[in-house]
Amino acid sequence: MFNEESHLAAPIRWGMVGGGRGSEIGYAHRASAARDRFFALTAGAFDLDAARGREFGRDLGLDPERCYADYQSLFAQEAQRDDGIQAVSIATPNSTHYAISKAALEAGLHVICEKPLTFTCAEAQELADLAKARHKLFAVMYGYSGFPMLHQARAMIEQGLLGDIRIVTMQFAHGFHSAPIEEHSPGAKWRMNPAISGPTYVLGDLGTHTYYLMEMLTGLEVDELCCMRQSFIQSRAPLEDNAHVMFKFKTGAVGTLWASSVNAGSMHQQKIRVIGSKASIEWWDEHPNQLRYEIQGQPAQLLDRGMPYLLKNDAICSRIGGGHAEGFFEAWANLYHRFAMAIDAFERADQAMLDTLWYPDVQAGMNGVRWLEACVESADQGAKWVKF
Amino acid sequence: MFNEESHLAAPIRWGMVGGGRGSEIGYAHRASAARDRFFALTAGAFDLDAARGREFGRDLGLDPERCYADYQSLFAQEAQRDDGIQAVSIATPNSTHYAISKAALEAGLHVICEKPLTFTCAEAQELADLAKARHKLFAVMYGYSGFPMLHQARAMIEQGLLGDIRIVTMQFAHGFHSAPIEEHSPGAKWRMNPAISGPTYVLGDLGTHTYYLMEMLTGLEVDELCCMRQSFIQSRAPLEDNAHVMFKFKTGAVGTLWASSVNAGSMHQQKIRVIGSKASIEWWDEHPNQLRYEIQGQPAQLLDRGMPYLLKNDAICSRIGGGHAEGFFEAWANLYHRFAMAIDAFERADQAMLDTLWYPDVQAGMNGVRWLEACVESADQGAKWVKF
Amino acid sequence: MFNEESHLAAPIRWGMVGGGRGSEIGYAHRASAARDRFFALTAGAFDLDAARGREFGRDLGLDPERCYADYQSLFAQEAQRDDGIQAVSIATPNSTHYAISKAALEAGLHVICEKPLTFTCAEAQELADLAKARHKLFAVMYGYSGFPMLHQARAMIEQGLLGDIRIVTMQFAHGFHSAPIEEHSPGAKWRMNPAISGPTYVLGDLGTHTYYLMEMLTGLEVDELCCMRQSFIQSRAPLEDNAHVMFKFKTGAVGTLWASSVNAGSMHQQKIRVIGSKASIEWWDEHPNQLRYEIQGQPAQLLDRGMPYLLKNDAICSRIGGGHAEGFFEAWANLYHRFAMAIDAFERADQAMLDTLWYPDVQAGMNGVRWLEACVESADQGAKWVKF
Amino acid sequence: MFNEESHLAAPIRWGMVGGGRGSEIGYAHRASAARDRFFALTAGAFDLDAARGREFGRDLGLDPERCYADYQSLFAQEAQRDDGIQAVSIATPNSTHYAISKAALEAGLHVICEKPLTFTCAEAQELADLAKARHKLFAVMYGYSGFPMLHQARAMIEQGLLGDIRIVTMQFAHGFHSAPIEEHSPGAKWRMNPAISGPTYVLGDLGTHTYYLMEMLTGLEVDELCCMRQSFIQSRAPLEDNAHVMFKFKTGAVGTLWASSVNAGSMHQQKIRVIGSKASIEWWDEHPNQLRYEIQGQPAQLLDRGMPYLLKNDAICSRIGGGHAEGFFEAWANLYHRFAMAIDAFERADQAMLDTLWYPDVQAGMNGVRWLEACVESADQGAKWVKF
Ligand SMILES: NC(=O)c1ccc[n+]([C@@H]2O[C@H](COP(=O)([O-])OP(=O)(O)OC[C@H]3O[C@@H](n4cnc5c(N)ncnc54)[C@H](O)[C@@H]3O)[C@@H](O)[C@H]2O)c1
Ligand SMILES: NC(=O)c1ccc[n+]([C@@H]2O[C@H](COP(=O)([O-])OP(=O)(O)OC[C@H]3O[C@@H](n4cnc5c(N)ncnc54)[C@H](O)[C@@H]3O)[C@@H](O)[C@H]2O)c1
Numbered sequence A, B, C, D: 001m002f003n004e005e006s007h008l009a010a011p012i013r014w015g016m017v018g019g020g021r022g023s024e025i026g027y028a029h030r031a032s033a034a035r036d037r038f039f040a041l042t043a044g045a046f047d048l049d050a051a052r053g054r055e056f057g058r059d060l061g062l063d064p065e066r067c068y069a070d071y072q073s074l075f076a077q078e079a080q081r082d083d084g085i086q087a088v089s090i091a092t093p094n095s096t097h098y099a100i101s102k103a104a105l106e107a108g109l110h111v112i113c114e115k116p117l118t119f120t121c122a123e124a125q126e127l128a129d130l131a132k133a134r135h136k137l138f139a140v141m142y143g144y145s146g147f148p149m150l151h152q153a154r155a156m157i158e159q160g161l162l163g164d165i166r167i168v169t170m171q172f173a174h175g176f177h178s179a180p181i182e183e184h185s186p187g188a189k190w191r192m193n194p195a196i197s198g199p200t201y202v203l204g205d206l207g208t209h210t211y212y213l214m215e216m217l218t219g220l221e222v223d224e225l226c227c228m229r230q231s232f233i234q235s236r237a238p239l240e241d242n243a244h245v246m247f248k249f250k251t252g253a254v255g256t257l258w259a260s261s262v263n264a265g266s267m268h269q270q271k272i273r274v275i276g277s278k279a280s281i282e283w284w285d286e287h288p289n290q291l292r293y294e295i296q297g298q299p300a301q302l303l304d305r306g307m308p309y310l311l312k313n314d315a316i317c318s319r320i321g322g323g324h325a326e327g328f329f330e331a332w333a334n335l336y337h338r339f340a341m342a343i344d345a346f347e348r349a350d351q352a353m354l355d356t357l358w359y360p361d362v363q364a365g366m367n368g369v370r371w372l373e374a375c376v377e378s379a380d381q382g383a384k385w386v387k388f
């Protein structure tokens, strides 16, 4: 069970870039970072529109002085203060992640950045190198990886309960963009603009989440992949609103991934199924408290969050008893919790602690970008197989 | 969509009685009250064990001075301070609700009390009268009533989409106490002790939630009921670990309710189905983002939280887009949000505002107790029908 | 696996009374009796309208001479023939079951009669006595009892896998009669006419099936029951379109049953859940190939028909591999198979064989009628408890 | 509703090759062909072992004289008889389909052959040509295509309810061969032997069914495909126990298909989802009475078999009321019903009738083989895209 009493010597002074009024994901960051009192929102550059950003910050209870016009000012001025922020979350459109992350690291901040991390692998590598050089922690917001039942799955796989992993099927396929709603939705519009979204749309917006879950659950490494992508709404070209990927992993395992925003009528349908020689597990993000565990030759089992039969593991942790529904926000809070613990351990140079702590880091972010690059390379050559 | 910017002039200074270390429901209160920055946890008497309560409060970041040894001190000393608490939540075992609530009202505090409100209807009435006399708001923590999809259901029923309500089936039946685990679980033990739990166990612990959902959804009033209750683990007698109730409502509608803690293998199975002359709705607390809507003669419909086709209504409000799972904590945060808005409106004597605000109040709490009294009366006469 | 080669020395010469053109359940009898070539449809009095019945029989491939104008002629004339029928199925409205069954027994036929068996217990007893006196087998068409997964459940309960049985919840509640469609549906109309339907509508039409499943699965005997019934469409009075029953069984176990034809939007929702001290099982007739098995403290299990992990037992028998859907007709065919085997063993006076054969017999039919009588007695005294 | 009275002037005299004692699919053919009395099983060469085949036929009630030692004798001797068989079903392992079908056509029989039809497209073409030349009807046993809800889906698509078809996802992936059980299962063993199974295992055994459903539902034609296949149990090479296919259709639509027998813990998981610009439909063979219909922007709908809101169409036909479960055998019976009607119309040269009759014919069988050839071509070149 979650230990509410655990706390840091002091909450980490924390700022945000982006995530302003009406943004899709800003609230999720704030609600989750604040959840366990490990982060204190202290400053921000929330919005491209400086005045709106300031008003917004003030409404959130911030000192208006610390609601900056842009991230440059945020980093520069906070760096001047004794009580300046120590960490920053970046929840801006994709095109800006690289520059803002870089500036944040250079300003001496720990960074929590949204996905996809950057446009290119080279940029991601640069951030990784810079984080190392500056001794800063760099986390990436693969939010689903905070769900306890996925850690249950991960531990089961690690213990060999599935046998050798043979196949992984992944999908994240909603239908909200079946029609060209971007004409009236700025949040949809930028996602389909390569200058802002980067080289992909649904692969980077959706697929990258499930791809990361695969990495996290199985540790499999891609050997080759083949990707086809389409824009069923043609004005979205060159970016795809639908994509299918086939994988060959280094171990001989194989996989598929489907990312889509034109899966008409579907809410999310983010699902991952890991199939081993003895058993399979399956998880569905719309009903995240359950995990299906199917041992070949036995009745299928439905595991529920919060139950004593789950493995003992810090990441398989509940905030409310089994039966009750935990959701998206608990997953994110669990992640922010770990980010804070990692930052704290990092600052205290407590490597032993850090070694026990799991969280999606800059390497995970870079892997995602590398995967996107490979998908684009494949798709743009007519869905050819490419070596990873 | 939830408006993160909405805030009060200042957060309500808020205290807690009970909900200390290891308690079942304390964290839920704190996490939910804090969620929207409408309440600031400022003081508390968290634990029967004063030292443990103080340590706990300190770990939560409270001023240890304001972690009191008992609720009497809490109320007395906070009343002396200019910055004393304005409201208190009571999350102690049932036997104490009446006395603590009364003391809180007398100390000039708004009260949010756990369910079941009191042991007797007379006590509940007294609290209602006292709240009125002291001009204080009194809310009761029927937490499930914060789920947006239930408000969707409520609005649909109000608009007549179901036709005349004919039947309501209710159940809240878990299996966690199939064996006498109370021998090793203090949290289970007090629930089966009439001195602490009151005249019922599963009816007051579980059934009262679903009964309230029925009231909230349909507004139906009971005319007569018939209740049988059992203790399958005999040492639990006179309290029941299983109960079944049949209802005749004043309109001619009928209903059933099943409350159990010996429904072996079940997680919660809290479900409510409201059946009208034209259509039915069904909701299940383990998958709270969905609502089943079945119009006779048409395909069954699955409504999802966060979708534009839902009715427009402040209480059908989302904190994250549809497809993502919201859960228990959002439901509770929604309720605490409304409690704060109500307290604020109340203090500002803004009756117009209050009139638009829905929340479970002392009357709702009293109705629950009245229902429990009727159930006991019926059951203890051999499951006879009793007038309500 | 089903053994297609098993056969009798010769198929049983079989006739039908009722089940004519456009009848609801006639085809189910013929398709199921014919399935394993154990019964040969040879004669019938299919219809109240003699000409239509003859035409119908001829279309089914019968000798028109043997399509009789009424059951009296059928029984009389077939009795004259060397190759006359040996058994008859009665698929006429309820009011006629008693007289036709009696005449059939007196004509020396084995009888398979639809449910509810008779209007009164006394009549049912008379049939039981007569069958005994005439040395004839008498089966009752509780069709759901032919589903293999229910026999799996039965065997699991018998083996004690659930522990002591504590609670049984039952429901069969569709919504097809939410509006007064009987005005245009003769099949619905007679069901609501006490002269034809008997003393109950939904209890005898629907509830009696699930009540029998309870008997078959658990062997529990009712000690007392309490029943309320309503006609939401008032013109249906005195018969009910909705009813709720509470049970106290002799062992101390309890139960509930809900029968309805005004559960708007529902297809069938026939479900039975048997709850023991250690585990529960649950079965749903709309998805009959699955059985939910929930051991308290372990993940819920989903058992599938046709799998090697099922218990070995003649009645847990598949006609096609697991994964494929079997349905209603296999359940009925399984029952007719057993009726034939029982008739055959009976004729050969093979008591040893008979002792190993399970099927719903006249006693099962009588139990159903007795239950209906008790329900009516209770309901008509204002839902009072009545001793069974 | 199914019309039980419909019948042919006389049942078609029908024989079988294969499907003998213990075979997997023989019973399904016999039970389904016999269901509506359109076919009369009259002769057969059921088994490779002549004596066993004769004994088996006799147990089924056949004249032992007409239980032949091999298909050659069957065809030759039946051709001599006035009352010789008119049609034959071929339910032998794949390698024999071509020769037996050819011989049957040459012997003047209508043919119903199991899938996959042949090893090569050339062979399939030859059979198609021969059937034409000999004026015989040739049907292929794509059994799932008999499910009414798939015809509902087909009609909905045809009416444009989905808009333009964009994506089709298909899977048929069980786990029964996760371990090398073929060592003890002859039925599994031949499927993995290219000499008997042909150039594929799971693609031809499972995938071909779902591929046909796609053709039947959408009429889409493949432009290019890319297939990877594996044998996770290595002794199965060169045949695959797992395969993934990506499709580009001529219209610009795309698709994926997954066939597997190593999807550990899965029963069947045959699913097809057709996604259009406005809505999607999804069907799952383990719960075949339901169809999910998801219009973008509206609540998901669950359509149930047997309901008045379904489209009116001969192929959307029920044998028992909605709510009851129909299954595999009804689907097959529906197909055999149509085969018989087609044979009858064919013999009567009733082209008008034939034009209204839908059933999977030799062209459908050939399409399947062509698809398998393309899959193998792709897979064996390292999962390259191949033109169709
Ligand atoms: N982890 C997840 O589940 C998840 C979900 C949604 C979005 N995302 C990611 O989060 C990021 C933001 O997405 P969104 O949907 O919230 O976008 P959005 O367009 O809704 O909001 C972006 C916000 O950033 C602000 N902004 C833009 N540029 C800025 C700049 N240079 N400086 C300061 N503020 C700036 C905008 O004013 C706006 O408030 C994207 O990278 C997206 O991929 C992740
Ligand atoms: N709304 C819900 O969903 C929900 C869920 C669980 C519990 N509850 C209700 O909440 C209440 C508490 O239940 P619980 O399960 O958390 O109990 P618990 O036994 O787990 O915790 C009770 C806490 O109250 C403290 N306490 C007891 N008496 C006190 C006193 N006089 N002064 C100060 N502190 C005191 C205890 O030390 C302990 O920390 C009960 O009324 C219960 O019915 C409601």
Ligand SMILES: NC(=O)c1ccc[n+]([C@@H]2O[C@H](COP(=O)([O-])OP(=O)(O)OC[C@H]3O[C@@H](n4cnc5c(N)ncnc54)[C@H](O)[C@@H]3O)[C@@H](O)[C@H]2O)c1
Pocket: C017, C018, C019, C020, C021, C022, C023, C024, C025, C026, C045, C046, C047, C048, C049, C070, C071, C091, C092, C093, C094, C096, C114, C115, C116, C141, C142, C143, C186, C187, C190, C205
């Ligand atoms: N076991 C089940 O699941 C199930 C399902 C449906 C009906 N039933 C039972 O089957 C019986 C028939 O129900 P139904 O819905 O098919 O009724 P129906 O009204 O649809 O058909 C009754 C048929 O019986 C014929 N008939 C009536 N009286 C006759 C007589 N005296 N002699 C000869 N034929 C006569 C009618 O002409 C008609 O063909 C009822 O007892 C009903 O309770 C059982």
Ligand SMILES: NC(=O)c1ccc[n+]([C@@H]2O[C@H](COP(=O)([O-])OP(=O)(O)OC[C@H]3O[C@@H](n4cnc5c(N)ncnc54)[C@H](O)[C@@H]3O)[C@@H](O)[C@H]2O)c1
Pocket: D017, D018, D019, D020, D021, D022, D023, D024, D025, D026, D045, D046, D047, D048, D049, D070, D071, D091, D092, D093, D094, D096, D114, D115, D116, D141, D142, D143, D186, D187, D190, D205
């Ligand atoms: N449509 C479906 O859903 C489905 C399902 C299962 C099998 N099938 C197909 O049906 C065919 C048979 O498969 P199965 O699993 O039943 O095989 P099986 O091995 O279980 O049975 C094959 C039967 O054919 C007999 N046989 C073999 N060669 C013969 C010959 N030359 N002459 C006469 N009899 C012969 C065998 O003795 C045996 O009885 C295969 O083509 C398979 O792909 C289709």
